[in-house]
C-alpha cells in the first residue's frame with residue numbers, strides 16, 4: 001500500500017510545551033503506559049513526526065549518546081526512542097517510513113542504536129542485534145546490563161569496523177539506561 005505520510009522533523013527545544021505534551025500523550029497512548037517522566041529525561045531529542053491529513057499518527061525520536069564497542073573509540077550514536085504509531089493506523093507502513101527518515105537524517109553520526117520491542121521488526125530495516133555483553137559506564141566503572149536487555153545497531157557511512165560479539169557500553173543516563 002502506498003504510504004501517504006507527511007513527515008516533519010523538529011528538535012525538542014523548538015516545541016512549545018503544548019506540542020511537547022501532545023507528543024507525550026500520543027506516545028503514552030501507543031505504549032499504553034505513562035511516558036511523561038521518561039520523555040523529560042531525554043536530552044536534546046529530535047522528533048520525527050508523521051502526519052496523516054494533519055493528524056499525528058506516527059512518531060520516533062533520537063538522542064545523541066556515546067556508545068563504545070570493546071576498547072574502540074566513543075561512537076557518536078543516534079539512539080532511537082519512542083517509535084510509535086496510533087493504534088488505528090498500524091500496519092500501514094508508517095513506522096517503517098518514519099524509521100527510513102530517521103536513517104536518512106542520522107547519516108552523519110558514527111552509529112545508530114536502539115532497544116527493540118522486536119528484533120525481527122528492525123532487522124527488516126537493516127538493524128543488527130548486538131550479540132556481545134552490554135554495559136553502562138559509570139563513575140564506579142562498568143556496570144553489566146541484565147541479559148534480557150537487547151540493543152540493535154545500524155551501521156552508517158562513518159561507522160568503523162565493529163564486531164557485534166564484542167562488548168558494548170553506553171554512558172549512564174537518567175530514565176531507561178538502554
Ligand SMILES: CC(C)(COP(=O)(O)OP(=O)(O)OC[C@H]1O[C@@H](n2cnc3c(N)ncnc32)[C@H](O)[C@@H]1OP(=O)(O)O)[C@@H](O)C(=O)NCCC(=O)NCCS
Pocket residue numbers: 030031058082083084085086089090091092093094095096097115116117118120121
Ligand atoms: C511497533 C509499531 C511502532 C509499528 O508501527 P506500524 O506503523 O504499525 O509499523 P509498520 O506498519 O511500519 O510495520 C508493521 C509491520 O510490523 C510488524 N509488527 C508489528 N508489531 C510487531 C511485533 N511486535 N513483532 C514483530 N513484528 C511486528 C507487523 O506484522 C507488520 O508487518 P508487515 O508489514 O509484514 O505486515 C506500533 O505497533 C506501535 O506503536 N506499538 C506500540 C509501541 C511500541 O512497542 N513501539 C516500539 C518501540 S521499540
